[in-house]
Amino acid sequence: MNITVSAHLHFCGECQRQVIEYESVAAVLFEQQAAIAVAKDGFANLMERIESQPVSKPSKIRTAPSRFPPVVEKLMTQGTDALSWKKPMKNLRVSQLLTDEQGLTLGLHHMKAGCRVPQHTHRGREISLVIEGGFSDQMGSYGVGDFITLSTEHHHSPQADADGDCWLLSLVEAPVRLTGPFGWILNPFIKA
Amino acid sequence: MASAAIKTGRDNIGRVMTQQQIELREHFANQLEKVAASQDTHAFEAIYTHFSPLIKSFGISSGLSYQGDHLPEELVQEVMLSIWRKAHLFDRRKAAPSTWIFTIARNQRIDILRRLRKYQNDLNADDVWELTSDTDLFGEIRDTRIQKNVNRELRHLPPEQKQIVAKVFLEDKSHQEVANELNLPLGTVKSRVRLAMQKLKLTMGVNEL
Numbered sequence: 001m002n003i004t005v006s007a008h009l010h011f012c013g014e015c016q017r018q019v020i021e022y023e024s025v026a027a028v029l030f031e032q033q034a035a036i037a038v039a040k041d042g043f044a045n046l047m048e049r050i051e052s053q054p055v056s057k058p059s060k061i062r063t064a065p066s067r068f069p070p071v072v073e074k075l076m077t078q079g080t081d082a083l084s085w086k087k088p089m090k091n092l093r094v095s096q097l098l099t100d101e102q103g104l105t106l107g108l109h110h111m112k113a114g115c116r117v118p119q120h121t122h123r124g125r126e127i128s129l130v131i132e133g134g135f136s137d138q139m140g141s142y143g144v145g146d147f148i149t150l151s152t153e154h155h156h157s158p159q160a161d162a163d164g165d166c167w168l169l170s171l172v173e174a175p176v177r178l179t180g181p182f183g184w185i186l187n188p189f190i191k192a
Numbered sequence: 193m194a195s196a197a198i199k200t201g202r203d204n205i206g207r208v209m210t211q212q213q214i215e216l217r218e219h220f221a222n223q224l225e226k227v228a229a230s231q232d233t234h235a236f237e238a239i240y241t242h243f244s245p246l247i248k249s250f251g252i253s254s255g256l257s258y259q260g261d262h263l264p265e266e267l268v269q270e271v272m273l274s275i276w277r278k279a280h281l282f283d284r285r286k287a288a289p290s291t292w293i294f295t296i297a298r299n300q301r302i303d304i305l306r307r308l309r310k311y312q313n314d315l316n317a318d319d320v321w322e323l324t325s326d327t328d329l330f331g332e333i334r335d336t337r338i339q340k341n342v343n344r345e346l347r348h349l350p351p352e353q354k355q356i357v358a359k360v361f362l363e364d365k366s367h368q369e370v371a372n373e374l375n376l377p378l379g380t381v382k383s384r385v386r387l388a389m390q391k392l393k394l395t396m397g398v399n400e401l
Contacts, residue, residue, distance in 0.1 A: 038265065
């Protein structure tokens with residue numbers, strides 16, 4: 001969840017500004033706390049630790065502006081082609097990035113430009129964030145930085161915008177389920 | 193007329209506070225830059241002396257000590273180590289030293305809790321919650337405008353609102369957790385947070401900036 005929010009912040013100046021405000025409030029409160037004495041030998045221990053460890057080079061400064069939000073790039077250092085992909089539905093490929101503490105799975109979804117994914121619904125709550133391109137479905141159209149929440153009551157057939165592929169980050173509690181006329185035949189073959 | 197007089201008084205208090213804050217901020221920004229430029233251990237010790245008791249305090253108030261008595265001290269060590277290593281990333285135009293150090297402490301606390309739960313993945317909290325924003329959009333605003341407002345307004349918050357704001361923003365507790373802790377209805381907690389945020393002039397900044 002944090003990764004998705006962080007990725008959204010990459011696109012959304014308004015939310016970034018709010019986070020900065022909240023951090024500033026926290027920092028002011030942080031400064032106003034009652035000081036609590038630390039261990040006497042703390043600084044000596046710390047310096048010993050610093051001296052005994054090899055000097056680490058200053059971390060790399062980001063070279064070219066990255067394509068996806070930095071937090072997403074860090075999950076696919078070898079690029080998108082090196083990820084393992086599944087094709088749960090026509091015109092959609094999905095790669096699982098990781099599963100978080102709450103058991104939510106973070107995935108990357110890729111739809112080819114202009115392609116439509118068959119009508120389906122979701123077994124649990126699904127939160128998506130558009131990180132490149134855009135798509136539309138029966139409920140609206142979405143662009144980079146937009147969050148979309150879907151659940152069992154939503155049936156949709158998303159179509160990627162014609163002018164480029166659409167990439168989404170998605171958080172799912174459970175795999176999707178096809179609801180189109182022949183969906184029930186395919187459902188047993190869908191794996192998360 | 194009366195209200196105008198009160199308002200001026202408030203502003204004066206605000207300015208006195210802010211002057212002290214500015215000096216402190218300048219001082220520690222200089223020290224951080226010295227650490228970055230020449231690995232100056234005296235500057236580093238000055239930072240340690242001022243901030244480590246605050247980091248420990250944060251470790252305790254945010255509940256780390258429930259997981260282990262040694263953890264607040266461990267947090268101090270990890271945060272200070274991180275400051276030493278990342279001092280070159282500090283940018284005084286983007287963040288006040290206290291804000292920068294607070295964000296490191298927050299991230300290190302998350303990492304300590306995740307290590308305890310044996311939950312690991314390829315990302316650590318610094319990857320998710322970046323220390324310095326990529327954008328220059330806010331630059332000076334972050335320091336001057338927001339911190340000044342917050343500093344001034346925080347002094348005038350009723351204690352019960354300030355207490356709740358500290359629990360939510362600093363100690364990283366959910367509204368529900370705060371309600372349980374203080375034995376208050378959830379709605380009361382929520383409305384106090386909302387009131388406090390209005391007084392701190394948060395979330396409506398669009399018109400201000």
